[in-house]
Amino acid sequence: MQTGWVTTAGREGSTGLRYGWTTGACATAATTAAYTALLTGDFPDPVTVDLPNGKHPSFALATELIEDGAASAGIVKDAGDDPDVTHGALVSARVTHGAAGTGVTFRAGAGVGTVTKPGLPLPVGEPAINPMPRQFIRExxxxxxxxxxxxxxxxxxxxxxxxxxxxxxxxxxxxxILGGLSILGTTGVVVPYSCSSWIDSIRRGIDVARAAGHRHVAGCTGSTSERVVSELHGLPEDALLDMGDFAGAVLKYLRRHPVPRLTIAGGIGKLAKLADGHLDLHSARSQVSPDALATMVRDAGGSLELVEGVRGANTALDALQQCQAVGLPLGDLVATGARDTALGVLRGAPVEVDVVVIDRSGTVVGRA
Structure with a gap:
């Protein structure tokens, strides 16, 4: 069975892409169905839940079971048109009566993680069921x-x-968070390609690094830049932020929750976009500007022939190779521009910034 819903707000207005539902919404619906069955002997199917912003989705049950003193229900998560890792996952709730006056007690079943490090919005030892899903379930x-x-x-x-x-x-x-996934969601709705879970993970990564007392973190665009930074600075894994394309998310959160030192590391293409003022480095949302690179080369004293060669370059890597051939440090120029953008976003927050630019092989081609 697939989940369904009664709300008419099933598509995002500007793109026409279909909304989905968070693991928190699915867990709430599964709990609602299971508790209803525990009290009445019957499962509501579909089961309707009330979410913020006037949404009242209904979910078809994929599994249901009543046993002695317990009831269980499962729902297949529909993430809509978002490329969510949990799309199609079976989210289940098993409920039993608790001791009088204890309210709702949460436990991590199979596939749900447990918090083992400080800095997250839950204490160490708690099931990784985030605060808003807990609130939805309690209500x-x-x-x-x-x-x-x-x-x-x-x-x-x-x-x-x-x-x-x-x-x-x-x-x-x-x-x-060990042993499984987190149960997430603040509104219950997955907005297609909002990448909200990735951005939230960046924020939680900074929180964990701060709680661990780390004074140096690194925002890396991918696994190669992460490896390079580890070799350069010897940072522990929980000081490495898998920034991906979301440089702005790292910088804006550090502006409010500073760490003394930030290293930004990535390929020359993505960091050329950061140098040009872009904070979202995804290829669908920002492009490398050959004109901006050509201006850097001109201002650094590059010949007219080199400036025009860079202006006509196919890629940032092509521009880099042209400059390397004549000894002009385009990688350093890009690193400096990226650092300037980062400092502008940080707005004077007490964060020292350095930038490492690499090529596709992981060779450092620029620093600032």
Whole structure:
């Protein structure tokens, strides 16, 4: 079965792409169905939940089970048109009555991680079910209890099928969330290509680094730049931020939550875009400007022939190679421009910035 919904706001207005639902929304719906069955013997199918901003999606149940003193329900996550790692995952809730006065107690089932490092919005030892999904679940447990004469004292165990394997494709191991995925979501809605979970992971990565007392972190565009920075500075894994294309997310969060030193590392193409003032480095949202590179070369005293060669370059790497052939340090110029952009975003926050530019092989071709 696939999830469905009754809301008519199923598509994002500017793109026509289909919204999806977070793991937190799915866990809330599964808990609502399971608790209803625990109290009444019947599963609501589909089960409707109330989310912020007037959304009331309904979810078809993929699994249901009543056993002695427990009820379980599962929902297949539909992430809409977003390339979400958990799209199609089975999110399940198993509920049992809790001791009087204990309210809702959360447990991590198979495929849901446990927090092992400080700095996250949950204490060490807690299931990785984030605060907003916990709030959604508590509110729906209270509503079900009010409708069907329950106490609202409930043990809720959330599971995600194959969650431990899926978590290896996320930030969780680096953040110290071990054993599986996090149950996420602030509104319950997945906006296609908003990359909100990646940006949230960047923020949590900074929080964990700060809590660990690290005074130097690195924002890296990929695994090669991460390896280079590790070799240059010997930084531990939890000081390495998998920045990807989201330089702006790193810089804006560090502006509010500073760390004394930041290294930005990446390929010359992405960092040329940062030098040109772009904070989102994805190829669909920003492009390398040959004119900007040509201006750098001109201002550095490059010959007219070189300036025009760079202006006509196919890629930033092509421009770099032209400059290397005549001894002009385009990599250093790009690094300096990227650093200037970063300092502008930081707006005087107490963060020392250095930039490392690499080529595709991982060779350092520029620093500032």
């Amino acid at each position: 729906h447990v209270e509503a079900v209890a009010a409708r069907h004469g329950g106490t609202g004292d409930l043990v809720v165990e959330i599971s995600v099928q194959n969650g431990e394997e899926l978590a290896r494709r996320t930030w969780n191991p680096r953040l110290g």
